[in-house]
Amino acid sequence: MSHEEELAGAANAVADARAVRSAELTALNDDYTAKYGFHDPEDYFLKAPKGLNHEVVEMISRKKNEPDWMRAVRHAALDTFRAKPMPRWGDTEGLDGIDFENIHYYIKPKGEQASDWNDVPDQIKKTFDRLGIPEAERKFLAGVTAQYESEVVYHSIREDLTKLGVLFMDMDSALREHPEIVRKWFGKIIPTNDNKFSALNTAVWSGGSFIYVPKGVKVDIPLQAYFRINAENMGQFERTLIIADEDSSVHYIEGCTAPTYSSDSLHSAVVELVAMDRAHIRYTTIQNWSTNVYNLVTKRAHAHTDAVVEWVDGNLGSKLTMKYPAIVLLGERAHGEVLSIAFAGNGQHQDAGAKMTHAAPNTTSRIVSKSISKGEGRSSYRGLVKVNRGAHGCKTSVECDALLIGEHAVSDTYPTMDVAESDVRVEHEARVSKVGEEQLFYLQSRGLDPDKARLMIVNGFIEPFVKELPMEYAVELNRLIELEMEGSVG
Amino acid sequence: MSDAFLNPDHPSVVFACRGVRVFVKDGDTEKQIVRGVDLTVRRGEKHALMGPNGSGKSTLAAALMGHPSYRVEGDIWLNGERIDTLEPHERARRGLFLSFQYPVAVPGVTVANFLRASLAARRGTEIPVRAFRQELNAAFETMSIDPSFITRYLNDGFSGGEKKKLEILQMLLLKPAFSLLDETDSGLDIDALKIVSDGINLASGPDNGLLLVTHYQRILNHVQPDVVHVFMNGHLVRTGGMELVTALEERGYDWLAEEAAIPEGSRA
Numbered sequence: 001m002s003h004e005e006e007l008a009g010a011a012n013a014v015a016d017a018r019a020v021r022s023a024e025l026t027a028l029n030d031d032y033t034a035k036y037g038f039h040d041p042e043d044y045f046l047k048a049p050k051g052l053n054h055e056v057v058e059m060i061s062r063k064k065n066e067p068d069w070m071r072a073v074r075h076a077a078l079d080t081f082r083a084k085p086m087p088r089w090g091d092t093e094g095l096d097g098i099d100f101e102n103i104h105y106y107i108k109p110k111g112e113q114a115s116d117w118n119d120v121p122d123q124i125k126k127t128f129d130r131l132g133i134p135e136a137e138r139k140f141l142a143g144v145t146a147q148y149e150s151e152v153v154y155h156s157i158r159e160d161l162t163k164l165g166v167l168f169m170d171m172d173s174a175l176r177e178h179p180e181i182v183r184k185w186f187g188k189i190i191p192t193n194d195n196k197f198s199a200l201n202t203a204v205w206s207g208g209s210f211i212y213v214p215k216g217v218k219v220d221i222p223l224q225a226y227f228r229i230n231a232e233n234m235g236q237f238e239r240t241l242i243i244a245d246e247d248s249s250v251h252y253i254e255g256c257t258a259p260t261y262s263s264d265s266l267h268s269a270v271v272e273l274v275a276m277d278r279a280h281i282r283y284t285t286i287q288n289w290s291t292n293v294y295n296l297v298t299k300r301a302h303a304h305t306d307a308v309v310e311w312v313d314g315n316l317g318s319k320l321t322m323k324y325p326a327i328v329l330l331g332e333r334a335h336g337e338v339l340s341i342a343f344a345g346n347g348q349h350q351d352a353g354a355k356m357t358h359a360a361p362n363t364t365s366r367i368v369s370k371s372i373s374k375g376e377g378r379s380s381y382r383g384l385v386k387v388n389r390g391a392h393g394c395k396t397s398v399e400c401d402a403l404l405i406g407e408h409a410v411s412d413t414y415p416t417m418d419v420a421e422s423d424v425r426v427e428h429e430a431r432v433s434k435v436g437e438e439q440l441f442y443l444q445s446r447g448l449d450p451d452k453a454r455l456m457i458v459n460g461f462i463e464p465f466v467k468e469l470p471m472e473y474a475v476e477l478n479r480l481i482e483l484e485m486e487g488s489v490g
Numbered sequence: 491m492s493d494a495f496l497n498p499d500h501p502s503v504v505f506a507c508r509g510v511r512v513f514v515k516d517g518d519t520e521k522q523i524v525r526g527v528d529l530t531v532r533r534g535e536k537h538a539l540m541g542p543n544g545s546g547k548s549t550l551a552a553a554l555m556g557h558p559s560y561r562v563e564g565d566i567w568l569n570g571e572r573i574d575t576l577e578p579h580e581r582a583r584r585g586l587f588l589s590f591q592y593p594v595a596v597p598g599v600t601v602a603n604f605l606r607a608s609l610a611a612r613r614g615t616e617i618p619v620r621a622f623r624q625e626l627n628a629a630f631e632t633m634s635i636d637p638s639f640i641t642r643y644l645n646d647g648f649s650g651g652e653k654k655k656l657e658i659l660q661m662l663l664l665k666p667a668f669s670l671l672d673e674t675d676s677g678l679d680i681d682a683l684k685i686v687s688d689g690i691n692l693a694s695g696p697d698n699g700l701l702l703v704t705h706y707q708r709i710l711n712h713v714q715p716d717v718v719h720v721f722m723n724g725h726l727v728r729t730g731g732m733e734l735v736t737a738l739e740e741r742g743y744d745w746l747a748e749e750a751a752i753p754e755g756s757r758a
């Protein structure tokens with residue numbers, strides 16, 4: 001194939017993908033409430049009463065038949081949670097709105113965990129069908145878990161991966177089946193007392209994913225988890241641990257939604273990643289919580305020598321999100337990337353960012369944060385890049401781009417650099433732009449109506465993020481953005 | 491020119507305006523930039539518009555296209571229909587086109603995606619991928635633009651000349667009834683000027699018209715306008731043929747300003 005043909009071919013592929021995407025977009029005329037905001041009648045095996053105390057913690061642990069050490073960890077974590085003050089930074093006003101006593105900390109749906117889709121209870125199956133989960137699995141995934149409220153209700157993994165020794169299951173099963181690995185790593189990346197919410201999660205965690213990829217194994221297509229909150233005033237506290245052993249690689253994707261309720265739910269996950277020497281982990285999140293969900297997630301990775309860790313993080317929905325995926329570059333030449341977008345509409349605050357710690361020489365990192373604030377939405381970038389003493393020859397670049405739509409949209413950035421060595425290359429760029437009148441006029445002068453033109457500009461703005469996603473997710477994200485863009489600018 | 495007496499909605503007229511005044515916000519007050527322009531373009535005609543820097547040519551062109559930051563008075567017709575209350579995209583869909591003096595970049599939006607959406611808007615129907623692809627390839631060839639530009643982001647990092655070529659490529663694809671071409675020749679090398687001029691001629695036919703804003707005779711030699719206007723201080727001060735261009739090249743604008751009794755300070 002000549003160079004030109006190749007280029008034309010690429011262009012055609014792009015045009016085709018766009019065509020599919022735009023057809024999907026045209027077919028779309030519902031909104032969040034119709035697509036994700038529905039909820040099932042509540043019919044549970046077990047629903048803990050509202051409120052948080054040692055009895056609830058004890059009950060969760062007993063119901064799960066956990067070993068004593070885990071039960072002890074939970075109880076201690078509850079004490080830590082109580083002793084810890086609320087974070088004094090971020091959206092303190094927003095955080096103060098959380099009523100910890102008005103939340104169910106554990107809800108177990110009916111039925112046992114299924115590995116055959118047909119065995120999933122009908123109502124739940126319908127929910128995930130509606131969200132397109134089994135379909136996605138058939139199309140492009142190597143393994144799937146689906147979590148409903150506190151428990152994983154469905155789980156599957158491609159057989160060949162199991163044969164290679166890849167472990168992919170929910171955390172509760174991992175604790176039963178591989179207690180030695182879990183005990184070795186649980187809370188080692190993010191200790192209980194890291195922050196108030198990591199303590200909370202440690203006390204009441206349930207579900208989440210556990211992945212272990214053995215030495216040298218490359219999982220070529222993504223593993224996925226889908227998290228769904230259904231009940232009102234539900235707290236979802238999944239716990240995820242991914243260990244990529246030497247020379248292995250894995251891509252994990254999670255998606256999250258919840259129904260639209262008038263009162264609040266809480267999602268507070270802890271995600272720990274370990275990339276051993278030369279391992280590669282990519283962790284992709286597309287979360288689209290309804291606007292009554294507080295989303296307070298702690299994510300951190302350890303990257304050893306020559307390892308690569310990438311957080312690809314898309315934050316839509318929620319009432320308040322506070323999330324700063326972190327990477328500690330522990331081994332020489334390790335590389336970390338955090339690529340994120342946030343979309344804040346009316347009444348929403350997306351407080352997101354990244355933390356990068358260069359703890360070894362010649363480590364490199366890149367943070368690209370893009371935020372869109374629309375109407376009265378507010379998005380904040382909060383980032384920390386730290387270069388420890390002795391970490392010579394590091395390189396880091398931080399790029400924050402904020403796009404404002406409408407006169408009242410707000411964006412702020414709080415970048416912090418803490419560099420203890422002098423031979424370090426630091427690049428930082430921050431830009432705030434409005435959806436420009438001249439861009440709009442240009443597109444309009446070519447026949448695009450203002451809504452379509454605005455959407456095109458926004459989609460262009462997030463394109464560097466979208467192109468990192470598998471096609472199915474890219475399509476979905478563009479759809480979500482279109483939903484968010486509907487309605488007045490306020 | 492008897493055209494001023496031709497009804498603006500006469501079937502032989504593709505584009506016309508009467509009494510167009512353009513105002514921009516200037517602090518708390520308004521500043522008038524265009525002070526009353528009447529124009530009648532018959533089907534098949536090419537008009538040129540020349541005038542000193544800052545005289546208001548781009549402002550006039552953008553205002554006719556419906557730029558939202560101007561307040562515009564006066565009446566505008568396209569194909570016999572009044573369009574002065576329409577939004578820019580509605581004017582575009584009816585066949586008005588503006589080639590920008592300074593096309594803006596839209597990062598993240600590929601040329602292919604943009605062109606496909608524009609074409610669908612102009613034609614009022616989605617274009618099948620295969621047909622679009624063929625049309626696109628042909629247009630890129632005509633304009634001698636490397637096919638790799640199809641997947642580039644719109645005007646993002648394009649050179650001045652590349653932007654101008656892409657503007658005319660859009661004119662070719664969208665097949666406008668009337669085109670406002672604002673300094674499409676500026677910054678072009680000799681070969682590019684030929685390509686752009688050929689593109690303009692190719693896009694021109696017996697049913698449509700154009701108004702070409704320029705400072706130079708070069709492009710006019712290629713495009714051969716039927717009518718030449720001189721624009722100063724917000725007015726059309728003189729209308730003629732190619733001989734006017736020659737006179738301007740030789741004598742500049744001052745003699746016209748004196749004839750039109752424009753005070754020294756406001757000849758822009």
Ligand SMILES: Nc1ncnc2c1ncn2[C@@H]1O[C@H](COP(=O)(O)OP(=O)(O)OP(=O)(O)O)[C@@H](O)[C@H]1O
Nearest residue numbers: 514515523541542543544545546547548549550559
């Ligand atoms: N939005 C605006 N606010 C204030 N002044 C404006 C605005 N737009 C245009 N002008 C002024 O109007 C005058 C005409 O500008 P315009 O760009 O239309 O000139 P032009 O004839 O196209 O010039 P050139 O040949 O240099 O392209 C200039 O003095 C310009 O500064």
Ligand SMILES: [Mg+2]
Nearest residue numbers: 547548549591
């Ligand atoms: Mg101009």
